[in-house]
Amino acid sequence: MQRWRGLEDIPQDWGRSVVTIGSYDGVHRGHQLIIGRAVERARELGVPSVVVTFDPHPSEVVRPGSHPPLLAPHHRRAELMAGLGVDAVLVLPFTAEFSQLSPADFIVKVLVDKLHAKAVIEGPNFRFGHRAAGNVAFLSELGATYDYEVEVIDLFVSGTAGGGLPFSSTLTRRLVAEGDMAGASEILGRPHRVEGIVVRGAQRGRELGFPTANVETLPHTAIPADGVYAGWLTAAGERMPAAISVGTNPQFDGTERTVEAYAIDREGLDLYGLHVAVEFLEYVRGMLKFDTLDDLLEAMAGDVKRCRELTEAYDRENPPAV
Numbered sequence: 001m002q003r004w005r006g007l008e009d010i011p012q013d014w015g016r017s018v019v020t021i022g023s024y025d026g027v028h029r030g031h032q033l034i035i036g037r038a039v040e041r042a043r044e045l046g047v048p049s050v051v052v053t054f055d056p057h058p059s060e061v062v063r064p065g066s067h068p069p070l071l072a073p074h075h076r077r078a079e080l081m082a083g084l085g086v087d088a089v090l091v092l093p094f095t096a097e098f099s100q101l102s103p104a105d106f107i108v109k110v111l112v113d114k115l116h117a118k119a120v121i122e123g124p125n126f127r128f129g130h131r132a133a134g135n136v137a138f139l140s141e142l143g144a145t146y147d148y149e150v151e152v153i154d155l156f157v158s159g160t161a162g163g164g165l166p167f168s169s170t171l172t173r174r175l176v177a178e179g180d181m182a183g184a185s186e187i188l189g190r191p192h193r194v195e196g197i198v199v200r201g202a203q204r205g206r207e208l209g210f211p212t213a214n215v216e217t218l219p220h221t222a223i224p225a226d227g228v229y230a231g232w233l234t235a236a237g238e239r240m241p242a243a244i245s246v247g248t249n250p251q252f253d254g255t256e257r258t259v260e261a262y263a264i265d266r267e268g269l270d271l272y273g274l275h276v277a278v279e280f281l282e283y284v285r286g287m288l289k290f291d292t293l294d295d296l297l298e299a300m301a302g303d304v305k306r307c308r309e310l311t312e313a314y315d316r317e318n319p320p321a322v
């Protein structure tokens, strides 16, 4: 898959293509349907498929300080898109100047002049151009002039997550913020994951008998609500069942909010400085301040047992693809 960081990275001799445009944060199941259809249509037409996305998130430029928490960093989105068979991802720097482009100018500058769009695949709520004034009706209208077709894919509505609301990044962010990881997984099609470098903490975990890798997450990461979670810690290509703690460690009167993962039954790991991923399967309990340290230790032992059971059950039901 090709990755372009701006319009100037598109090869000069790039021919016609099938394009889909969006933030696609999280590449959730609704996104997967649209992107999957773009890949399929591209194959039918015998041309490559291109996903166009933005960095930073457009809302940050339109309303500074409003950058939403992200479900997946761009490199992870690219990995997921490559997995869907996408041929190229174009990440457009979303500048103040870019945000001023009218819907018609956006179409001409990006879709027509650069990507030579033959087909554009979007969800019904796609908006683009200055003040988000462009919609799929306008996009279709200009297709007659510029020789591209437009296909609109229905929004995916979930069974239960978020009470049956249409799948969206906003809904997924809300579920993550509430600690509803099962709901988030249902929309994403996989457990939510955060990543970053393992940094030093209070060096207390080892004394408690549960060393925890403290993960310095990337800016704007969607971090689940404070609490204890079952999930996995992936380091150096190995995915290990884990008990995860998110919070300020009230037991020790901490103030910094951390994401820490104890790889269950693993001893002697040295993870400092490694880039790791933490996946959240299920909420186990809230962050508490116990009366005694022994009470915390007893609770942690119970958490670990529960996390082991939950991750084992998940892996039994979802055997990894070979």
Ligand SMILES: Cc1cc2nc3c(=O)[nH]c(=O)nc-3n(C[C@H](O)[C@H](O)[C@H](O)COP(=O)(O)O)c2cc1C
Pocket (backbone or CB within 6 Å): 200, 201, 202, 203, 204, 205, 206, 208, 210, 211, 212, 213, 214, 228, 243, 244, 245, 248, 249, 250, 251, 252, 260, 261, 262, 286, 287, 288, 289, 296, 300, 303, 304
């Ligand atoms: C399974 C699990 C449950 C935890 N529960 C709590 C808790 O209820 N209250 C709390 O203050 N800290 C809790 N923690 C966080 C620990 O306080 C923290 O991991 C420990 O202080 C080590 O911190 P360090 O990695 O900075 O050394 C929990 C950690 C784990 C792994």
Ligand SMILES: Nc1ncnc2c1ncn2[C@@H]1O[C@H](COP(=O)(O)OP(=O)(O)O)[C@@H](O)[C@H]1O
Pocket (backbone or CB within 6 Å): 198, 199, 200, 201, 202, 203, 204, 205, 206, 207, 210, 211, 212, 213, 214, 261, 262, 263, 264, 265, 266, 267, 268, 269, 270, 271, 272
């Ligand atoms: N089973 C394990 N799970 C997580 N980290 C482990 C494990 N075993 C050893 N480690 C190492 O120990 C470190 C955590 O120990 P801890 O005492 O909590 O120190 P810190 O406060 O610096 O996180 C991790 O960063 C990792 O390098």
